[in-house]
Amino acid sequence: MKMMLRKSILAAAATFALGATGIGSAALAETVLRVVPHASLKILDPIWTTAYISRNHGYMIYDTLFSLDADGNIQPQMVDTVTRSEDGMTVTLTLRDGLMWHDGAPVTAEDCVASLKRWGGKDAMGQKLMSFVDDLSADGDKNIVFKMNTPTGLIELALSKPSSNVPFMMPARIAATPGSEQISEYIGSGPFKLVTEEWEPGTRVVYAKFDEYVPRSDPTSGFAGAKIAKVDRVEWTPNRDIQQAVNSLNAGEIDIIESLVPDLHPLVHDAGKAYIKDPNPPGLQYTARFNVLHPPFDNPKIRQALLYAFNQEDFLEANIGHAEFYQTCKALFGCGMPFESTAHMDGLLDSNFARAKELLKEGGYDGTPIVLMHSTNVPVLANLAPVAKDLMEAIGMNVDMQSMDWSTLVARRSKQDAPADGGWNMFLTAWTMGDLINPLTMAFLNSGCDKALFGWPCDENIENLRDAFARAGTAEEQKQLIDELQAAWLAYPTHIHLGQWNSPSALANNIDGYLQAGVPVFWNVEKK
Amino acid sequence: MVFYLLKRLLATIPVMLVVAVFIFLLLRLTPGDPAAMIAGDYASDAQIAEIREKLGLDEPMLVQFGIWLGNIFQGDLGESFFFKKQVSELIVARIEPTLSLSLVTIILTVSIAVPMGVISAYKQGSWLDRLTMGFSVLGFSIPVFVIGFGLIYVFSLKLAWFPVQGYDRISEGLWGWLRHLILPALALSVIFVAFIARMTRTSVLEVLGEDYIRTARAKGQTETKVLVRHALRNAAVPIVTVIGFAFAILIGGVVVTESVFNIPGLGLLTVDAVLNRDFPTIQAVVLLFSLVYVLINLVIDLSYTVLDPRIRY
Numbered sequence: 001m002k003m004m005l006r007k008s009i010l011a012a013a014a015t016f017a018l019g020a021t022g023i024g025s026a027a028l029a030e031t032v033l034r035v036v037p038h039a040s041l042k043i044l045d046p047i048w049t050t051a052y053i054s055r056n057h058g059y060m061i062y063d064t065l066f067s068l069d070a071d072g073n074i075q076p077q078m079v080d081t082v083t084r085s086e087d088g089m090t091v092t093l094t095l096r097d098g099l100m101w102h103d104g105a106p107v108t109a110e111d112c113v114a115s116l117k118r119w120g121g122k123d124a125m126g127q128k129l130m131s132f133v134d135d136l137s138a139d140g141d142k143n144i145v146f147k148m149n150t151p152t153g154l155i156e157l158a159l160s161k162p163s164s165n166v167p168f169m170m171p172a173r174i175a176a177t178p179g180s181e182q183i184s185e186y187i188g189s190g191p192f193k194l195v196t197e198e199w200e201p202g203t204r205v206v207y208a209k210f211d212e213y214v215p216r217s218d219p220t221s222g223f224a225g226a227k228i229a230k231v232d233r234v235e236w237t238p239n240r241d242i243q244q245a246v247n248s249l250n251a252g253e254i255d256i257i258e259s260l261v262p263d264l265h266p267l268v269h270d271a272g273k274a275y276i277k278d279p280n281p282p283g284l285q286y287t288a289r290f291n292v293l294h295p296p297f298d299n300p301k302i303r304q305a306l307l308y309a310f311n312q313e314d315f316l317e318a319n320i321g322h323a324e325f326y327q328t329c330k331a332l333f334g335c336g337m338p339f340e341s342t343a344h345m346d347g348l349l350d351s352n353f354a355r356a357k358e359l360l361k362e363g364g365y366d367g368t369p370i371v372l373m374h375s376t377n378v379p380v381l382a383n384l385a386p387v388a389k390d391l392m393e394a395i396g397m398n399v400d401m402q403s404m405d406w407s408t409l410v411a412r413r414s415k416q417d418a419p420a421d422g423g424w425n426m427f428l429t430a431w432t433m434g435d436l437i438n439p440l441t442m443a444f445l446n447s448g449c450d451k452a453l454f455g456w457p458c459d460e461n462i463e464n465l466r467d468a469f470a471r472a473g474t475a476e477e478q479k480q481l482i483d484e485l486q487a488a489w490l491a492y493p494t495h496i497h498l499g500q501w502n503s504p505s506a507l508a509n510n511i512d513g514y515l516q517a518g519v520p521v522f523w524n525v526e527k528k
Numbered sequence: 529m530v531f532y533l534l535k536r537l538l539a540t541i542p543v544m545l546v547v548a549v550f551i552f553l554l555l556r557l558t559p560g561d562p563a564a565m566i567a568g569d570y571a572s573d574a575q576i577a578e579i580r581e582k583l584g585l586d587e588p589m590l591v592q593f594g595i596w597l598g599n600i601f602q603g604d605l606g607e608s609f610f611f612k613k614q615v616s617e618l619i620v621a622r623i624e625p626t627l628s629l630s631l632v633t634i635i636l637t638v639s640i641a642v643p644m645g646v647i648s649a650y651k652q653g654s655w656l657d658r659l660t661m662g663f664s665v666l667g668f669s670i671p672v673f674v675i676g677f678g679l680i681y682v683f684s685l686k687l688a689w690f691p692v693q694g695y696d697r698i699s700e701g702l703w704g705w706l707r708h709l710i711l712p713a714l715a716l717s718v719i720f721v722a723f724i725a726r727m728t729r730t731s732v733l734e735v736l737g738e739d740y741i742r743t744a745r746a747k748g749q750t751e752t753k754v755l756v757r758h759a760l761r762n763a764a765v766p767i768v769t770v771i772g773f774a775f776a777i778l779i780g781g782v783v784v785t786e787s788v789f790n791i792p793g794l795g796l797l798t799v800d801a802v803l804n805r806d807f808p809t810i811q812a813v814v815l816l817f818s819l820v821y822v823l824i825n826l827v828i829d830l831s832y833t834v835l836d837p838r839i840r841y
Contacts, residue, residue: 040800042610043566050568122575164568180578182612200621201611202800203792239693239790240799244680247692251684377803404559407805411561414576453572 030232031527033511036245037520038259040202040238044194045182047122050164052432052519059223059521060207060234061102061188062168065093065112065144066160067223070516072338072437074160075224077216078107078169078189088151088473093144098214101171102193109138114175116144116159116167122179123165125440128470129158154440154470161441162223162518163434191215191229191523205236207522220515220524227523230513234522243267249274249506255527257506258520261379262322268506278504279520282336282433285329286315286498288388289444289455291425294418296370301363303493307348309356309395310388312499315428318383319501326501332486333442334433335500343483344490349498356395367398371419373412373427374403380503381406384428413454433500434518438478439466439485444495457494529833532841536829540822547818548600548811552593555807561585562609562805583609596811605815606808608801615812618797625695626793628705629785630778632713637720638771644721645728645767646755649736660725667722676715676788683711693790712789716782720774727770731763738762764835772828780817 039053046058067077076082080096099107113136120126120133130136132154135147146155159167169189177183186194192207199205215226237254239245246264248254250271260268260276268274288306290297297303316326329335330345347355370392374385389399400419404412409427417423436442445466449458465485472478507514513524563580564571580586584595599606605615648660684692690711696704735741736759744758783795790796794813801809832839 042800042804043612049566050571052568054568124572180582184612200792201608201613201618202797203622237694237790240787240796241790244693244788244790247680247685248694251688251692253691253694405803407560407565407803410564411559411805414561414564414573451572 031230032233032235033231033256033522033525033527034254035234035236035256035520035522036239036242036248036254036258037236041205041236042202043182044186044199046168047119047165047179048182052164055164055166056519056521057194057205058166058168058188059190059519060192061186061190061194062166062170063099063188063190063227064159064167064223065169066156068160068162068518069224070222072222073224074156075218075221077224078112082156089148091146091148091155092139093146093155095142095144096216099189100212100214101189102187102210103171104212105171106141107169107189108141108172109144110141111172111175112144112169113138114172115169118170118175118177118179119165119167123161123167124443124446125158125161126165126167128440129154132470150471151473152471153473157438158440160223162437163432163441189213191227192234195233203237207234207236208232222515222517223519223521229523230526231522246506249508252508255508255511256514256520256525259503260506261503262320262325265322265506272509274506274508276504276506277514277516278502279514279516280432280434280502280518281516282334282518283326283500283502284430284432285334285436285500286312286319286384286428286430287444288384288426288428288496288498289413290457290493290495291419291423291455292457292494293416294423294425296363296365296368297425299363299365300492301359302365304490305356305359305363305365305395306392307490307493307496308350308352308359309391310496310498311349311351311391312497314351314387314391315384315498316501318387319380325504326499329497329500332489332497333438333482334436334497337433337437339438339479339482341479341482341486344486348490349496351391351394353395360395360397365397369398369400369419370425371423372399372401373409373424374401375406375409375427375429376403377405380501381428381430384498388426388428416456428498430501432518439469439482445485445489447492447494455494457492459488459492459494461488462492462494529841533826533830536826540819540826543822544815544818547815548597549593551811551814552596555805555810556589556592558805560805562807565804566609596808600815605812608809609806610804610809615808618809619794619812619816622792622794622797624697624793625791626779626782626786626795628695628698629709629712629716629782629791629793630775632706632709633716633720633778634771634775636713637717637724637774640717641721641724642728642760642767645725646732646760648725648729649732649759650751650755652733657729660729664722664726667718670718671784672715672719673784673788675718676712676785679711679715680788693788695789695791695793708789708791712785712791715788716778716785720778724767724770724774728763728767731766732759735759735762761835765832768831768835769828772824772831776821776824779820 041053041057043049043054046054064077065079066074069075078095078099079093081094083092101107120130132148132150132152133146134149137145139145171187174183174185191210191213193210195206195208209229209232215228218225220226245257246267249257250273265276290303292298312328320326330342330349331340333339372385372389375381385401389401392399412424413427415423419425439445443453446452447457447459447462465481465488469481472481510528512526512528515521515524563576563585566579567576608615608618644660648657651657680692683689691708695708698705741758744754783799786793786795798813
């Protein structure tokens, strides 16, 4: 008995000592990249939700047929070749060799067809693409065949869509899950695989390098080219207190903070143990959204008045506050983006109060109170509504700013009731530039009445131009349509763009290869 | 005694029922729509409606309550709207960090506060007494997050003795587990030390003037024996009551500390669930906290019979 007790004590002491020194930990032999993501991952199905954190998870474990390179050009990713019939009515995508799911099965065209069908049923751009497709099928193991009802250049554009919902490929049995249900198996073909048994919902997500992944041979660029996992594991551990995350970074406990507000950059610079790099140089765009169902914003003239009353600098300064992390940009589709254009934008967004007041008068504004929803608990959005309120009051509008948490705002914005009965007139938010890349991905431009997002704009002209853009065969044609769309938007404003800003990452000094893809991705990242 | 115990256990059922009704109604009356949160920023009205239907949120409130209560009686706490996991699984995963933090805190608290209070009472009016009382006022006044950040600055950032944040499970090694808990437990314990030391001092002061203390001294017992065997034991009832409540408060009230130190316990789970309107998770966690309160109360009441043989149920 004494002997046993002694052995137990010795074993406990050994465990204690090993635990204290860290010796004996299996993780020691591995390179582990510890990341603080911008939010906790709750939903593992990036097709079921449009949440950015689920999209980022998607990029970890899934692959895409096409992707955008660092210059915004579309490049094949899982696809090897694209073949078009002469009349453009049949398009065949042939998969490249070596693609494999994380469970060891080969990726087949049938898997991709099932994935495209599920995505096409959920995503707005996917739905648009599918409206041009008569039949989508697999021809053998490698060929995905689109039979079109109208020739379109939309296939590559839609399938390289960088932001939610991204057309990620899944095995057919998983993609067979109805779009109304979440998937329950998480098998992809990307450079990392999810370690399901180590997933602690809301607190920790673990990815392991997928050794069998065969990267492309072209150089890594943006989302495109070779996706090479250079660490053995990536662990996401969210942290509500971002200052504490900075302390952890400076103490060497973590390697990357995905998104860091500029106010905290001095803490990183002063400690000298980490540096700042932006994975998304075009950044995000602040946006004011109108509800066109109710007065006064049912009148385009009143909406136009705000295009003249607002100026981007005030919103950016009040929320970001550091000029090096924001830029004013009058281009509706963003600066530094493929469809940047300032056509028809002269004189707008300069706080021309005289012109704004004229438009209010022309529109017959009668002092109707405007319910402005103010989100208070998301720091980067919290100061937007007060600035909007000031500028609207400066031109004589009657503003009822109602403060609430983001969850309440999200619920309320989907209500079509009159503002006095629990509805709303306006709120402000932010979009990542990847979502605003063209007229089909820019959700707030959708003016399909009941089919449009909350705010429900309804304009045939804008919808015709969006359709024409989807059918456009050449880049010149698309650029021409962008200018026409900006004119249509000016006549019927659906929302107001309030400037671009950045929320860069902080990386420990020994981290290299962090890509500027537009979304934080962790292939190519090395820990030296 | 057994009859009393049964009676008290049965009495928890109506208490829990009232809590269940209250929390269910409170959540339904709070603005916010879990379906809209799940669907994400880009979702259409149709997508949100589809999710709402899937979650059963389109059913009348009474039907939703009936289904939930029925499931509870069968031991099913429901499935989290967000994590697509059983709430019971989530709670089991999060209970270890919260229990660990609460236990270490309470051990730390008791081992500091009780001797502090006893010595303070014994040396009433001395500089030691004044120091203890001064600390009590300070402990009450400083918010836990300020203490937390102060400790992190000194012990993590400057001295690098302890990690800034995080939690290691006990199965991953005892030292790693303890190392991650020392600072948060210290931060949390300050207010409880202040409270319990003050309570101990008052209780001990009361009994130090009693005849049996004088008798014990007259019998020639050492001052330590007088203090521990006679004074402290007779002063124990209110002290144990406060310690019990402190433990109950700790289990349900470590939200700020868990946030500052990024400890993935029940507090963080609750915050996440509230912000996302994850109704099944909030309901289950609140029910659990209520149950803990009720049971700790029961244990405190039962402990009185051990501490004071005059008390009988």
